[in-house]
Amino acid sequence: xxxxxxxxxxxxxxxxxxxxxxxxxxALTLFRLQTDTHGNLAGNWTGSDACTSSWxxxxxxxxxxxxxxxxxxxxSLRGPLTSLSSLxxxxxxxxxxxxxxxxxxxxxxxxxxxxxxxxxNDLSGEIPKExxxxxxxxxxxxxxxxxxxxxxxxxxxxxxxxxxxxQNNELTGRIPDFSQxxxxxxxxxxxxxxxxxxxxxxxxxxxxxxxxxxxxxxGSDPLPVCTITxxxxxxxxxxxxxSNPTSIPHSPVSVREPEIxxxxxxxxxxxxxxxGGCVAVIVLVSFGFAFCCxxxxxxxxxxxxxxxxxxxxxxxxxxxxxSYGEGGESDATSATDRSRLVFFERRKQFExxxxxxxxxEMLGKGSLGTVYKAVLDDGSTTVAVKxxxxxxxxxxxxxxxxxxxxxxxxxQNVVKLRAYYYAxxxxxxxxxxxxxxxxxxxxxxxxxxxxx
Numbered sequence: 001x002x003x004x005x006x007x008x009x010x011x012x013x014x015x016x017x018x019x020x021x022x023x024x025x026x027a028l029t030l031f032r033l034q035t036d037t038h039g040n041l042a043g044n045w046t047g048s049d050a051c052t053s054s055w056x057x058x059x060x061x062x063x064x065x066x067x068x069x070x071x072x073x074x075x076s077l078r079g080p081l082t083s084l085s086s087l088x089x090x091x092x093x094x095x096x097x098x099x100x101x102x103x104x105x106x107x108x109x110x111x112x113x114x115x116x117x118x119x120x121n122d123l124s125g126e127i128p129k130e131x132x133x134x135x136x137x138x139x140x141x142x143x144x145x146x147x148x149x150x151x152x153x154x155x156x157x158x159x160x161x162x163x164x165x166x167q168n169n170e171l172t173g174r175i176p177d178f179s180q181x182x183x184x185x186x187x188x189x190x191x192x193x194x195x196x197x198x199x200x201x202x203x204x205x206x207x208x209x210x211x212x213x214x215x216x217x218x219g220s221d222p223l224p225v226c227t228i229t230x231x232x233x234x235x236x237x238x239x240x241x242x243s244n245p246t247s248i249p250h251s252p253v254s255v256r257e258p259e260i261x262x263x264x265x266x267x268x269x270x271x272x273x274x275x276g277g278c279v280a281v282i283v284l285v286s287f288g289f290a291f292c293c294x295x296x297x298x299x300x301x302x303x304x305x306x307x308x309x310x311x312x313x314x315x316x317x318x319x320x321x322x323s324y325g326e327g328g329e330s331d332a333t334s335a336t337d338r339s340r341l342v343f344f345e346r347r348k349q350f351e352x353x354x355x356x357x358x359x360x361e362m363l364g365k366g367s368l369g370t371v372y373k374a375v376l377d378d379g380s381t382t383v384a385v386k387x388x389x390x391x392x393x394x395x396x397x398x399x400x401x402x403x404x405x406x407x408x409x410x411x412q413n414v415v416k417l418r419a420y421y422y423a424x425x426x427x428x429x430x431x432x433x434x435x436x437x438x439x440x441x442x443x444x445x446x447x448x449x450x451x452x
Contacts, residue, residue, distance in 0.1 A: 022049070023086060024050060024051075024060075024066055024067040024086070024087060024089075025048070025049055025050040025051075027067075027083050027084060027085075027086045027087055028045070028050050028055070028058065028067065028070070028083075028087075029045070030083040031079075031083040031084060032045055034079040034080060034082075034083060035077040035078055035079035035080075035098075035100065036075075036077060037076070037077075037078050037079075038075075038076050038397060038400075040075045040076065040077075041055075041056060041072075041075070044056040049065075050067060051065045051066075051067065052065070056072070057069075057070060057071045057072040058070060059071075059092075061089065064089070066089040067087050067089060067090060068089055068090060068091045068092070069090070069091060069092040069093075069094075070084070070087070070090060070092070070093050070094070070095070071092065071093075071094040072094070072095055072098070073094055073095065073096045073097055073098070073117070074096070074097040074098065075098060076098060076099060076400070076401065076404060077095065077098040077099065077100055078098070078099040078100065078101065079100060079101065079102075080100070080101060080102030080103075080106070081100060081102055081103075081104065081106045081107060081123075082102065082106045083106075084106060084107065084110065085106035085107070085109040085110065086109070087110055088109065088110055088111060088112060089112055090110045090112060090113055091112055091113065091114050091115065092113075092114065092115045093107070093110070093113060093115070093116050093117065093118070094115070094117040095117070095118055095121065096117045096118060096119040096120050096121070096141070097119065097120040097121075097408070098120070098121050099121060099122055099404065100118070100121040100122065100123060101121070101122045101123060101124065102123065102124070102125070103123065103124065103125030103126070103128075104118065104123060104125070104127065104128070104131075104142065104147070105125065105128045105130070107134075108128055108130040108131055108133050108134065109133075110134070111133055111134060111135070111136075112136060113134050113136065113137060114136045114137060114138045114139075115138060115139045116137070116139065116140050116141065116142075117139070117141045118141060118142050118145070119141045119142065119143040119144050119145070119165065120143075120144045120145075120408060121144075121145050122145065122146060122344065123142065123145040123146065123147055124145070124146040124147060124148065125147065125148070125149075126147065126148060126149030126150070127142070127147060127149065127151060127152055127155070127166075127171075128152070129152045129154045130154075131152065131154060131155060132152075132154035132155070132157045132158075134158075135157075135158075135159070135160075136160060137158050137160065137161050138160055138161060138162050138163070139161070139162055139163040140158075140161065140163065140164050140165070140166075141163065141165040142165065142166050142169070143165040143166060143167045143168050143169070143188065144167070144168045144169075144408075145168075145169055146169065146170060147166070147169040147170065147171060148169065148170040148171060148172065149171065149172065149173070150171065150172060150173030150174070151166070151171055151173065151175065151176055151189070151194070153176055155176065156176055156177070156178070156180050156181060158181065158183075158184075159183065160183055161181065161183055161184055162183060162184065162185045162186065163184075163185065163186040163187075164178075164184065164186070164187050164188070164189075165186070165187075165188045166188070166189055166192070167188040167189060167190040167191055167192070167210075167213075168190070168191045168192075169191075169192055170192065170193065171189070171192040171193065171194060172192070172193045172194065173194065173195070174194070174195060174196040175189065175194045175195070175196045175197075175198060175214075175217060177199070177202075178202050178206075179199050179201055179202050186206070187202075187205075187206040187210050188206075188209075188210045189210060189211060189214065190209060190210055190211060190212045190213045190214065191212070191213030191214070192213070192214055193214065193215075193216065194214040194216060194217055195214070195216025195217060196216065196217065196218075197217075197218055197219055197226050198211055198217055198218070198219035198220075198223060199219060199220075200219065200220040202219075203219055203220050203223065204220075208222050208223065211223065340352065340421070341355070341419045341420070341421050341430070342400075342403070342419055342420055342421070342422070343418065343419040344407040344416075344417060344418060344419065350376060350381060352421060354376050354377065354378075355374060355376070355383075355385070355421075355428075355430070357376075357377055358374040358375055358376045358377065359374070359375050360372040360373065360374050360385070361373045363384065368386065368388060369386050369387050369388040370386070370387050371384055371385070371386045371387075372384070372385045372386075372387070373385075373433060382433045383418065383430050383431065383432065383433050384415075384430075384431040384432070384433045384434070385428055385429070385430055385431075386428065386429040386431065387426075387427075387428055388427040388428070388429065394427070396422055399422055399427065400422070403417070403420045403429075407420075415431050415432055415434060416431065416432045417429060417430070417431055418430045418431060418432055
């Protein structure tokens with residue numbers, strides 16, 4: 001009879017464990033439905049239990065059957081992290097080099113997280129103050145995203161952290177005093193919009209490359225010398241500004257952007273090496289892309305020039321004729337296809353209709369198509385649009401894979417791909433517009449090498 005009082009709590013505990021394990025499976029299932037647009041997980045994530053069915057990239061605790069690791073890098077996942085918020089036993093999260101969006105706020109509920117690798121996604125929003133809830137954090141990598149806002153001071157509360165990588169974002173505000181983080185061994189905040197004083201010890205410990213690309217930072221050499229000035233817009237009267245503003249697993253190390261210097265004093269061989277490296281990457285991707293899309297005109301004929309200065313006019317119902325060359329009319333795609341531009345970042349977006357109504361000026365032709373300068377009706381947005389030639393046979397999945405490769409390229413000498421549009425009979429690439437002339441004029445003109 002004495003065994004019955006003990007049996008009930010054990011049964012309740014077992015029931016709770018099974019329920020929580022099933023909740024983890026449900027959370028991962030929802031995550032797949034929201035993000036696995038290419039179906040890369042569909043063939044592997046089968047079975048009713050994520051742990052017992054050995055789902056790809058999922059590791060569980062043998063005793064509790066709770067999910068402790070989720071590792072799905074480079075699978076073209078698109079969507080939010082919201083469904084992962086209930087994985088409170090998660091220790092490792094590795095989702096680098098996907099296309100995940102939304103904010104990192106849902107992860108603040110995963111209080112056992114120790115290793116977070118989210119580099120190379122489309123995450124936006126701010127780093128929440130609640131990140132301090134993750135007391136066990138050891139490595140945090142949020143680099144190469146679109147995260148904005150200030151770096152919360154609460155991040156200094158990490159007592160075990162070894163690595164913080166938040167470079168190549170849109171972070172602003174004053175840089176925290178990272179000298180307080182005694183355990184920190186690797187720090188990179190480069191290529192943001194931070195300002196403030198970086199102490200001599202911090203620069204020496206982490207290297208000047210960890211702070212490059214932030215014109216507002218100052219401190220010891222090689223950073224600009226700090227001076228004190230009055231900032232009427234701040235509650236602080238004295239503002240420190242540059243005197244001359246001009247055994248633990250690692251994720252793959254993020255590529256650091258080279259520090260930007262003036263051309264003066266740089267040897268031509270170095271410039272040639274940088275340009276050569278960029279060209280090599282672009283050429284390799286272009287060859288694969290061109291092979292996929294059948295870029296060669298079967299008749300060897302060049303496309304006829306479109307009008308030099310014109311807008312977009314509507315055709316019949318379900319059709320639209322653009323000024324991006326002639327023969328633009330087609331109704332071979334659905335309304336859903338024809339209304340969607342896929343952006344690589346979540347800022348300064350516009351609709352496809354805005355682009356089609358824009359005035360367009362032809363800039364030049366190449367083997368892959370014709371490039372136009374497009375000025376949107378608002379007058380404040382100017383982009384370069386490449387209308388691909390003979391790209392119609394390219395399947396959507398392969399086209400998107402090539403776009404993801406090109407969209408991840410981040411270099412000061414490579415023009416940034418902002419968005420693309422895919423339809424059966426029309427494919428457009430939307431780039432940032434550079435008003436300073438062509439690459440040919442820069443390479444062969446006197447501007448680039450005049451000071452060498």
